[in-house]
Amino acid sequence: MNVSFLDACWGKPVKRTPVWLMRQAGRYLPEYMQVRSKCTFLELCKTPELAAEVTIQPVDILGVDAAILFSDILTPVEPMGMKLDFVPGPVFENPVRTMSDVEALKIPDMEQDVPYVLETIKILRRELVNKVPLIGFGGAPFTLACYMVEGKGSKDFSQIKKMMYKAPDIYAALMEKVTAMDMEYLNAQIKAGAEAIQIFDTWGGILSPADYERYVLLYTARLINGLNRTNTPIIHFVKGAGTMLDVVKKAGGDVMGLDWHVSLSEARDRLGSNMAVQGNLDPTVLFGSKEIIEREVKRVLRENDGRPGHIFNLGHGILPTVPPENAIFMVECVHRFSEK
Amino acid sequence: MNVSFLDACWGKPVKRTPVWLMRQAGRYLPEYMQVRSKCTFLELCKTPELAAEVTIQPVDILGVDAAILFSDILTPVEPMGMKLDFVPGPVFENPVRTMSDVEALKIPDMEQDVPYVLETIKILRRELVNKVPLIGFGGAPFTLACYMVEGKGSKDFSQIKKMMYKAPDIYAALMEKVTAMDMEYLNAQIKAGAEAIQIFDTWGGILSPADYERYVLLYTARLINGLNRTNTPIIHFVKGAGTMLDVVKKAGGDVMGLDWHVSLSEARDRLGSNMAVQGNLDPTVLFGSKEIIEREVKRVLRENDGRPGHIFNLGHGILPTVPPENAIFMVECVHRFSEK
Numbered sequence: 007m008n009v010s011f012l013d014a015c016w017g018k019p020v021k022r023t024p025v026w027l028m029r030q031a032g033r034y035l036p037e038y039m040q041v042r043s044k045c046t047f048l049e050l051c052k053t054p055e056l057a058a059e060v061t062i063q064p065v066d067i068l069g070v071d072a073a074i075l076f077s078d079i080l081t082p083v084e085p086m087g088m089k090l091d092f093v094p095g096p097v098f099e100n101p102v103r104t105m106s107d108v109e110a111l112k113i114p115d116m117e118q119d120v121p122y123v124l125e126t127i128k129i130l131r132r133e134l135v136n137k138v139p140l141i142g143f144g145g146a147p148f149t150l151a152c153y154m155v156e157g158k159g160s161k162d163f164s165q166i167k168k169m170m171y172k173a174p175d176i177y178a179a180l181m182e183k184v185t186a187m188d189m190e191y192l193n194a195q196i197k198a199g200a201e202a203i204q205i206f207d208t209w210g211g212i213l214s215p216a217d218y219e220r221y222v223l224l225y226t227a228r229l230i231n232g233l234n235r236t237n238t239p240i241i242h243f244v245k246g247a248g249t250m251l252d253v254v255k256k257a258g259g260d261v262m263g264l265d266w267h268v269s270l271s272e273a274r275d276r277l278g279s280n281m282a283v284q285g286n287l288d289p290t291v292l293f294g295s296k297e298i299i300e301r302e303v304k305r306v307l308r309e310n311d312g313r314p315g316h317i318f319n320l321g322h323g324i325l326p327t328v329p330p331e332n333a334i335f336m337v338e339c340v341h342r343f344s345e346k
Numbered sequence: 347m348n349v350s351f352l353d354a355c356w357g358k359p360v361k362r363t364p365v366w367l368m369r370q371a372g373r374y375l376p377e378y379m380q381v382r383s384k385c386t387f388l389e390l391c392k393t394p395e396l397a398a399e400v401t402i403q404p405v406d407i408l409g410v411d412a413a414i415l416f417s418d419i420l421t422p423v424e425p426m427g428m429k430l431d432f433v434p435g436p437v438f439e440n441p442v443r444t445m446s447d448v449e450a451l452k453i454p455d456m457e458q459d460v461p462y463v464l465e466t467i468k469i470l471r472r473e474l475v476n477k478v479p480l481i482g483f484g485g486a487p488f489t490l491a492c493y494m495v496e497g498k499g500s501k502d503f504s505q506i507k508k509m510m511y512k513a514p515d516i517y518a519a520l521m522e523k524v525t526a527m528d529m530e531y532l533n534a535q536i537k538a539g540a541e542a543i544q545i546f547d548t549w550g551g552i553l554s555p556a557d558y559e560r561y562v563l564l565y566t567a568r569l570i571n572g573l574n575r576t577n578t579p580i581i582h583f584v585k586g587a588g589t590m591l592d593v594v595k596k597a598g599g600d601v602m603g604l605d606w607h608v609s610l611s612e613a614r615d616r617l618g619s620n621m622a623v624q625g626n627l628d629p630t631v632l633f634g635s636k637e638i639i640e641r642e643v644k645r646v647l648r649e650n651d652g653r654p655g656h657i658f659n660l661g662h663g664i665l666p667t668v669p670p671e672n673a674i675f676m677v678e679c680v681h682r683f684s685e686k
Contacts, residue, residue, distance in 0.1 A: 162665055164630055171634030214606040214628050214661075216645055249588035249608040266554040268589040288554050290504055294511030305556055321554075325502055 008138050011072040015202055015239035015261050017282050017315035023307065023344035024071035025337050026141075029323030030064035031076045035330055037063045047092050051077050054125040061130055065138055067330065068337045072138050072202070072317075073130065075195070077123055079145030079206055080153060082191040085119035086111045086183075088154060101157030101165070108179045113187045116194035124198040131199040142200025144192050146207035146244070147184040147225040154180070163212050170221050177221070185225045189232040196238050203233065204241040204263065210254070211246020211265075219253050230258040241284055245322065251276050266321030270309035282315030287336070289320045292328040296335055303339040318344075348478050351412040355542055355579035355601050357622050357655035363647065363684035364411035365677050366481075369663030370404035371416045375670055377403045387432050391417050394465040401470055405478055407670065408677045412478050412542070412657075413470065415535070417463055419485030419546055420493060422531040425459035426451045426523075428494060441497030441505070448519045453527045456534035464538040471539040482540025484532050486547035486584070487524040487565040494520070503552050510561050517561070525565045529572040536578050543573065544581040544603065550594070551586020551605075559593050570598040581624055585662065591616050606661030610649035622655030627676070629660045632668040636675060643679040658684075 010024040032038055038060050042050060050056050061076045084090040087110055089099040102108060114120060130140050145153075155166040169177045192203050210222055230240055243263025247254045251262065255277055264273050264285035274283060291302045303318075310316045318340045324333060350364040372378055378400050382390060390396050401416040424430040427450055429439040442448060454460060470480050485493075495506040509517045532543050550562055570580055583603025587594045591602065595617055604613050604625035614623060631642045643658075650656045658680045664673060 162630060164633060164665060164667070167628075167630035168633045171631065171638045211607065214626075215609050217628065246586075246607065249612070267551065267586065269555050272589070286554075288507075288557065290502060290507035291511065293504060293508045298511045325504065327504070 007136050008071055011317060012139050012201065012239065014315055014317045015241070015282055017260075017280070019314045021346055022341050023310075023316055023318050025318035025340040026070040026072040026074065027064070027068070027320050027324045027333060028074075030068060030070060030074065030333075031060045032324060033326035034324055034328045034333070035063055035067065037067065047078075047094070048090070051081055052122045054122050054129055057122070057126040058129040058133060061126070061140075062133060065134070068334050069341075070138070070337055072141050073134055074141040074204070075123070075127060075130065075143060075200065077126070077143070079143070079150065079208075081123060082114060082116070082120055082144070082187060083150055083154060083184075085114035086187060095159050096153060097158045098154060099157075102151075102154045102180060103165070103169075105176050105179060108176060108183060111180075111183055113183065113190065116190055120191070120194075124194055127195060127198040127200055139201040140199065141202045141204055141241075142192065142195035142198075143204040143206060144188055144195070146205050146210060146222075146242075147181055147188055147229060148222045149207050149209045150184050150188070151177075151180055152209045152212075154184070163209065170217070181225045185229050188229050192229070193232075193234050196234050200238065202239045202241065203235075204243060205229070205259070207242070207244040207247075210244035215250035215253050218247075218250055223253065223257055226257040235260075239282075241317075243284070248273065255281060261315075261317065263319070264321065270306055270316075271311065274310065274313060279313070279315075282317065283310075284317040284319050286319070286321040289322050289325050289328075292320075292324065292332045292336060294332075296332075299332060299336050300339050300343075303336060304343055307340070307344055347476050348411055351657060352479050352541065352579065354655055354657045355581070355622055357600075357620070359654045361686055362681050363650075363656055363658050365658035365680040366410040366412040366414065367404070367408070367660050367664045367673060367677075368414075370408060370410060370414065370673075371400045372664060373666035374664055374668045374673070375403055375407065377407065387418075387434070388430070391421055392462045394462050394469055397462070397466040398469040398473060401466070401480075402473060405474070408674055409681075410478070410677055412481050413474055414481040414544070415463070415467060415470065415483060415540065417466070417483070419483070419490065419548075421463060422454060422456070422460055422484070422527060423490055423494060423524075425454035426527060435499050436493060437498045438494060439497075442491075442494045442520060443505070443509075445516050445519060448516060448523060451520075451523055453523065453530065456530055460531070460534075464534055467535060467538040467540055479541040480539065481542045481544055481581075482532065482535035482538075483544040483546060484528055484535070486545050486550060486562075486582075487521055487528055487569060488562045489547050489549045490524050490528065491517075491520055492549045492552075494524070503549065510557070521565045525569050528569050532569070533572075533574050536574050540578065542579045542581060543575075544583060545569070545599070547582070547584040547587075550584035555590035555593050558587075558590055559596075563593065563597055566597040575600075579622075581657075583624070588613065595621060601655075601657065603659070604661065610646055610656075611651065614650065614653060619653070619655075622657065623650075624657040624659050626659070626661040629662050629665050629668075632660075632664065632672045632676060634672075636672075639672060639676050640679050640683075643676060644683055647680070647684055
């Protein structure tokens with residue numbers, strides 16, 4: 007069993023820097039597209055054998071040091087009573103806007119309402135034995151709330167911010183409920199066998215540091231604190247948070263996920279030695295030549311400067327049109343240039 | 347004449363903090379919509395009497411301390427040989443992709459090719475006499491190049507980044523040409539009467555700090571250095587640059603524009619006392635109640651902590667659906683709470 011990923015999460019020294027890629031199971035892989043051609047995206051998420059198959063693909067093809075459950079952050083939101091569709095971005099037909107909308111949301115019974123997620127994890131643990139650890143994941147409460155209130159992607163997130171500023175009671179009630187759901191969902195993943203958990207706060211960075219601290223921190227901290235995390239490291243990834251890492255750190259967790267907008271060197275200095283980091287190559291570097299990929303992998307490793315507790319990753323999901331051979335080459339570079 | 351804006355640009359003490367709003371002439375104002383209903387957006391930019399009229403509207407309606415020329419950053423790019431349309435976002439029919447595309451671009455003769463911009467400035471200087479200073483503006487070379495290469499807005503900017511990484515010679519040739527154009531354009535604005543210049547690098551923040559330094563800094567620095575700026579302060583606004591202000595500062599300029607993702611307090615500490623700042627309220631705060639607007643204005647002023655060289659602004663353009671009375675109230679709050 008390759009445990010370099012887990013060791014790095016705990017800040018332990020490793021022989022070579024572990025690496026995986028956000029969205030490593032995805033559209034850039036022809037092998038994924040073949041599975042995906044037989045069903046919709048949601049069907050793929052809900053069919054354990056297929057979800058497990060695409061989860062494992064990048065482990066074999068890229069040689070990464072961790073697998074991440076194939077699913078979507080909105081999977082557990084649907085059984086709260088939200089009608090979810092992908093067109094191809096996620097859309098909720100019935101966005102949450104009023105207190106009665108919030109009251110109507112239910113907290114799913116995970117075994118009954120998202121059995122496919124837990125079943126996928128169980129299959130994966132069997133299939134990944136002697137290979138690499140399995141990462142489970144969920145959206146941070148704020149990011150889930152953004153989707154639930156906006157109803158879809160947004161440029162300026164004016165609906166959720168209007169709710170925060172003009173109806174703080176509705177906002178708080180929604181965040182309470184989403185946080186409670188999230189805690190049960192991620193603990194169910196841990197119970198089913200997830201060996202690490204990544205919390206994606208894709209939209210946490212749309213706020214000022216002051217607003218993040220006022221409106222988000224409390225809920226993410228409560229979530230992380232409520233996870234059965236003794237043997238399960240928690241990776242907290244807030245996209246666009248490079249200017250407020252000191253605030254985000256207060257939420258807890260073992261590893262801070264970093265996008266490419268902040269230098270890894272500065273991030274590590276600010277976070278201190280008791281927190282591991284994950285990141286942070288610009289995903290578009292994988293469109294570059296081998297020379298560029300090599301140069302940029304070396305730069306990120308140099309910015310980390312050999313400090314223990316570094317998991318190499320992209321700063322955001324791999325892009326659908328990246329040539330797979332470039333991703334393979336990147337993984338090779340990380341291993342080669344970090345070898346002790 | 348109210349010179350508090352210019353004084354603050356030069357870092358001089360002022361009686362009360364000057365304030366203006368990015369996109370203050372715009373769709374949220376019914377008075378603007380009335381003018382705009384008679385013509386297209388590009389026609390409005392190209393008709394000096396109308397452009398001057400909408401430029402002055404917010405000075406009278408909001409009571410701001412500066413006017414900003416009504417125009418678009420792509421105005422001088424069109425006569426380089428690019429076919430520009432707004433649908434409503436900007437679209438170039440013929441994006442730049444090859445070296446011969448770059449070679450085909452010409453550097454416009456500003457007096458001949460964008461006479462309406464210079465004429466608008468001249469009208470405005472007459473009409474704003476004894477009122478407030480006039481800010482001219484342009485896009486930073488990198489942001490203009492992004493639009494020229496992508497051909498439209500983008501989520502991941504993969505075309506310009508592919509060019510940077512895979513065809514650095516084409517990228518460099520394009521940036522050389524755009525920078526030369528930009529210098530002539532902004533110097534023509536200064537000659538026509540612009541009393542300050544804001545350089546908008548809307549997309550500079552899509553890059554890692556290392557890539558900004560490698561691919562952008564040189565050109566913006568050359569541009570700023572080439573402006574006739576002895577009596578004309580230069581405001582440099584790179585959206586999303588809160589994690590790399592030390593790098594961006596090297597480009598020069600008198601005032602650093604800040605978005606709301608960085609605390610003003612931290613930004614000032616990092617930039618040092620020889621650089622003024624402009625910003626940085628989250629534009630969505632203007633959807634909030636009066637209590638929220640007041641609280642947030644006070645917070646930004648408190649983060650500045652009375653240091654000279656602060657121009658109050660939003661961290662990005664005012665949103666089209668903001669109630670004008672909220673913008674008026676914000677301006678009042680800035681003046682009231684900063685009064686010495």
